[in-house]
Amino acid sequence: EPTAVLYALRQDLMDLWRDPTVRAILKTRKIRLEEQPGFFLNDLERITSLKYMPSDNDVLKARLKTVGVSEYKFEMETAAGRESGTEWRIVDVGGSRSQRREETSTVVSGTLLTLALTLLSLLSPRPTQQHGSRSSMTEDSVLLWKMICSNKLLANVELVLFLNKCDILDKKLKTGVQLSKYVRSFQDRPNESETVQKYFRAKFAAIQREYSPNPRKFYGFCTSVTDITTTSGILASVRDMVVREHLKRSKLL
Known part of the structure; x- marks a missing residue:
C-alpha cells in the first residue's frame, strides 16, 4: 500500500x-x-x-510525460436552455521532435475545433537533450512555433498560443536571472515580468505574421495553469473565439 x-x-x-x-x-x-x-x-x-x-x-x-498521441474529451459548463455543455476534444501530442509530424496530422484530421493548442515555457535557460540537441527550451519553442505557423496543412487552422509557467518566470526574474543573458535580442529592456511577457508575445506574433501561409489573427496568452481562476478566464476567452470562428465559417456571423 x-x-x-x-x-x-x-x-x-x-x-x-x-x-x-x-x-x-x-x-x-x-x-x-x-x-x-x-x-x-x-x-x-x-x-x-x-x-x-x-x-x-x-x-x-501532477503530470505524466506525454508519449505519442492521446485524446481527451470533456464537457464545458452547461448553458441556459441546454441539458449538457459543449464537448471539447483535446489532443495531447508528445513534445519530442520525432512526434511533431503526428501533431500536424492529428490537428488536420481533428479540425472540429479548428484550434491548435501549443503550450510553451517562456524562459528555461537550461539546455535540453530530450529533443536530440542541446538547444535551450526557449530556442526549441521558437522553432516549434515557426514549424506550426508555416505548415500549409494548418493554413486554415486558428492557432492559440499559451506562453505557460509565467509564475515561474516571475520568480526567476526576482531572483536576479537576467533574460538578456539567454536571449540577446532582449537587450537592455527592463528585466521585469510584464516587460518580458510583452516581449515574447510580440516575438511570437511577428513569427506568425512572417511564416503563416495565410493572414490570421494572433491569439496569445501568458498563463500559469496552476492558477485556477486565471486559467478559467483564459479558457472562456478561447471558447468564445472558437464559437465566433465557427459562426463566421458557417456564414451566420
Missing part, C-alpha cells in the same frame, strides 16, 4: 529534504526541483498523512 509506505518513511523524507547539505548541492548544481511538475517536497507532512486526499491544486501539479 503506497500510502502506508509513505507514512512510514515520512520523517526520513522530510529530514532529507530539509538537510542543509542537500539544499547546498542542489543550489550548486543549479537544480530547481520546485520548478518541476509534480513537485510536492514542500508538502511532505500533508501528503504522507494516512488521511491524505489530493486537492484540486495537487491534481493540477
Whole structure:
C-alpha cells in the first residue's frame, strides 16, 4: 500500500529534504526541483498523512510525460436552455521532435475545433537533450512555433498560443536571472515580468505574421495553469473565439 509506505518513511523524507547539505548541492548544481511538475517536497507532512486526499491544486501539479498521441474529451459548463455543455476534444501530442509530424496530422484530421493548442515555457535557460540537441527550451519553442505557423496543412487552422509557467518566470526574474543573458535580442529592456511577457508575445506574433501561409489573427496568452481562476478566464476567452470562428465559417456571423 503506497500510502502506508509513505507514512512510514515520512520523517526520513522530510529530514532529507530539509538537510542543509542537500539544499547546498542542489543550489550548486543549479537544480530547481520546485520548478518541476509534480513537485510536492514542500508538502511532505500533508501528503504522507494516512488521511491524505489530493486537492484540486495537487491534481493540477501532477503530470505524466506525454508519449505519442492521446485524446481527451470533456464537457464545458452547461448553458441556459441546454441539458449538457459543449464537448471539447483535446489532443495531447508528445513534445519530442520525432512526434511533431503526428501533431500536424492529428490537428488536420481533428479540425472540429479548428484550434491548435501549443503550450510553451517562456524562459528555461537550461539546455535540453530530450529533443536530440542541446538547444535551450526557449530556442526549441521558437522553432516549434515557426514549424506550426508555416505548415500549409494548418493554413486554415486558428492557432492559440499559451506562453505557460509565467509564475515561474516571475520568480526567476526576482531572483536576479537576467533574460538578456539567454536571449540577446532582449537587450537592455527592463528585466521585469510584464516587460518580458510583452516581449515574447510580440516575438511570437511577428513569427506568425512572417511564416503563416495565410493572414490570421494572433491569439496569445501568458498563463500559469496552476492558477485556477486565471486559467478559467483564459479558457472562456478561447471558447468564445472558437464559437465566433465557427459562426463566421458557417456564414451566420
